[in-house]
Amino acid sequence: MGGLVLHGVTAGYRNRKVIEGFDLPPVPPGTLLGLIGPNAAGKSTLLRAVAGLGKIQAGSITLDGTELPALTPARRAALVGYLPQTLPTPSPLVAYEAVLSACRAVRGDLSPAQAESAIAHAFERLGISALALRRMSELSGGQRQMVGLAQVMVRDPRLLLLDEPTSALDLRWQLSVVEAVRNAVRASGAIGIIAIHDINLAIRACDQVAVLSRGRLLAAGSPGDVVTPGVLAESFGVEARVEACSQGVPVVLVDRALV
Numbered sequence: 001m002g003g004l005v006l007h008g009v010t011a012g013y014r015n016r017k018v019i020e021g022f023d024l025p026p027v028p029p030g031t032l033l034g035l036i037g038p039n040a041a042g043k044s045t046l047l048r049a050v051a052g053l054g055k056i057q058a059g060s061i062t063l064d065g066t067e068l069p070a071l072t073p074a075r076r077a078a079l080v081g082y083l084p085q086t087l088p089t090p091s092p093l094v095a096y097e098a099v100l101s102a103c104r105a106v107r108g109d110l111s112p113a114q115a116e117s118a119i120a121h122a123f124e125r126l127g128i129s130a131l132a133l134r135r136m137s138e139l140s141g142g143q144r145q146m147v148g149l150a151q152v153m154v155r156d157p158r159l160l161l162l163d164e165p166t167s168a169l170d171l172r173w174q175l176s177v178v179e180a181v182r183n184a185v186r187a188s189g190a191i192g193i194i195a196i197h198d199i200n201l202a203i204r205a206c207d208q209v210a211v212l213s214r215g216r217l218l219a220a221g222s223p224g225d226v227v228t229p230g231v232l233a234e235s236f237g238v239e240a241r242v243e244a245c246s247q248g249v250p251v252v253l254v255d256r257a258l259v
Contacts, residue, residue, distance in 0.1 A: 003026045003063075007060050008021050009049060020216075021058075030190070032193075033208045035196065036199055036209060036211055053082070081160045083161070092135055094136070102151035103151075126150055178196075179205055194206070241255065
């Protein structure tokens with residue numbers, strides 16, 4: 001079966017379980033899934049478990065019918081691209097060199113001309129071509145975040161795992177990043193999972209949304225079906241309304257915190 005399926009996944013840190021018995025309904029190819037939930041809900045732990053950063057304690061993770069934990073690290077890295085919350089290092093490398101290094105590390109099958117074309121396409125898709133020859137040490141945090149995303153996208157993975165890639169970006173670039181990732185997964189038939197705090201951005205840009213709370217899945221599906229006042233109250237502890245903006249897109253309005 002195509003797509004990503006998680007069944008009974010248990011993972012955490014040392015002896016502490018953060019997510020336990022976690023099931024995620026099948027995520028089909030060409031889908032961008034938004035992970036939302038309060039702090040410490042388990043979003044980052046879930047992404048790290050899928051990326052293979054540490055062993056899962058139980059359960060299965062399959063991508064297009066292949067068990068990811070059973071793969072060698074090199075094969076898994078070729079299929080799965082992971083962008084952590086931490087920003088790329090402000091090194092003396094120019095942005096192009098930083099992305100080329102990431103590309104060579106995983107895509108050794110590409111010729112120099114193919115690698116150059118892939119890098120140019122990634123920079124263009126993200127709208128950061130002007131940064132290509134600037135040193136990483138000269139870039140702002142948000143710009144380094146964009147280069148980090150290019151390092152993941154240039155590899156053309158089947159699964160993109162992005163942990164709060166918009167956290168260091170202003171409003172314009174937040175929208176640009178999420179739309180670029182959405183367009184990329186739709187064009188390639190890959191799957192994107194993005195942990196994001198901005199619920200309204202997730203509603204607008206993601207095909208599906210999964211709501212986490214205390215290491216468990218509260219709801220998953222289309223944003224219009226999943227993001228409801230009841231789910232928001234249970235997951236975030238807030239009283240909220242979901243109304244339509246002038247363009248007909250659902251918008252979450254928070255009235256107060258629940259005691």
